[in-house]
Amino acid sequence: MTRTGRCWMAALGLMLTTAACGSGDTVGSGERAEPIKRAPMVENEFTPVELEATIDALVARINESSLDPMQMAVLVKSIDGFFAPVATGAGRAMGELGATGNVVAGLGRTGELEERVEHQNEQIRQAVAGGTEGIGIAPFGQGNAAVIDEAVEQGIHVVTLDTDLKDSRRSLYVGTINEPAGATAGRTLLEELPEGPGTVILHGSTDETWADGMDRTRGAQEVLTRAGYTVVVSSVIWSNEKELDDVEAMKAAIVAADPPVVGMLGLFSVSYRCAMAAEAADQPGLPIVAFDFDPKTVDYMRQGRIKATHVQRQYYEGYIVPYILYGMKSIGLEATRDILARHMVDETRFNLGIDVVPAGKVDDYNAFLDSIGANQ
Structure with missing residues (x-):
């Protein structure tokens, strides 16, 4: 007999229906089901x-x-x-x-x-x-x-x-695990920065009620500070309606920075706003490294404006x-x-x-995500 896969809808939730839901004969009481078999994965340089x-x-x-x-x-x-x-x-x-x-x-x-x-x-x-x-x-x-x-x-x-x-x-x-993830992102940005001194803008979090955001920000900040850069955190504003406020806050940080800004690091899914802020501050050439794989981030990577991103x-x-x-x-x-x-x-x-994805590997990473049905 084969294993049974049955999908049901909860009264308060939206069910995700996928072709992977199992099918077959019901397993009778006390009977052993057939062994679990995973779907084969396509090998790719990004396969973990x-x-x-x-x-x-x-x-x-x-x-x-x-x-x-x-x-x-x-x-x-x-x-x-x-x-x-x-x-x-x-x-x-x-x-x-x-x-x-x-x-x-x-x-x-x-x-x-x-x-x-x-x-x-x-x-x-x-x-x-x-x-x-x-x-x-x-x-x-x-x-x-x-x-x-x-x-x-x-x-x-x-x-x-x-x-x-x-x-x-x-x-x-x-x-x-957010602190080492932030540290990885900080090291990726270091490879793009000119020799210090200089200021790095982190599009991170200073919200003490959000431990994950603070941990990721702290991990990046420690790496960059140890490397001799001045780090300024511009705390993310999540609301889509306030996107321009978020960009304006980063622009103000860029303009006010002393020593001048030499790079930017976005630590969350709205990292693409770093590129928007650099453009608003008339510094479109600033090296920028991002987090996650939002379509807008990918667009900026294709334009060469974002050098790399880090995908959960x-x-x-x-x-x-x-x-x-x-x-x-x-x-x-x-x-x-x-x-x-x-x-x-x-x-x-x-x-x-x-996954650390350089701008030149966007298409390769997209192919990997397509192979597992995981594109956003």
Whole structure:
């Protein structure tokens, strides 16, 4: 008999339907399902070989277990933009596992943070009430922690992705470890800078309530400061309606800098605004390095205005979480963590790493993303 894959829609969420959802005969009670088989991946210079090997090792160990059916839910902030590849990866993995479950979208950036958090809390409650055995969640904020803890108290494993809630009772976090990611971006920019002294503008975060943003900014700042540059942080303004305000703030920082600005580093998905600010300040030749793979960032890379970007592995973030949830059910948390060990930075955090993409490799990287269905 083959494994069953059934997708259902939660009352408060939007289900992602993918061709990867499993099909076949229902597995009868007490019967062993056929082994899990992953879809073959196209080899590419950007394929994370070690990460792929770790997933294969986890699958091999799971295949030695009883392979009981599992119900799970993966809650993402949205299923468009940055989170589209996350949703694609999660849907594909759930199909390969034959898991009963759904990928559920939150409110994105719609409404106040409190509203987004409570909406997601209700999605967690709905998933628990519906019989889910494991939850992957990209939480909106600390306000999700108590409801996550309630789920854990009922014996449900919870894995956070994209944003961590380290003070909650979640089992593991999967995603970018932000301080070393920021440091990597800082080192990429150093290769483009003239010899100091000079000022570098970081399009980062000074919001103390957002630990991930602060960590990434700190990582970049430390690298550049140690190299002898003066670092000025222009804190990101997320609202699309206030994009021009964000650009104007960076322009003002460029104009006021002493010593003069010699480069810029954007640390989030709206990094392309650095190029807009440099143009507004009549310094279009400033070396700029970015983060993430927003289409506007890609356009500036093609124009030679952005020298490189750093892409989080969103597809793999979504793809590995269902396998981890299934692993924790079938072989236990400790055995699962042992298999993941080469990527663990501590007892609970799994580092996916980032891809460094030079401007001259945009088309190659796009081809890689297309091969896994992960283009935004």
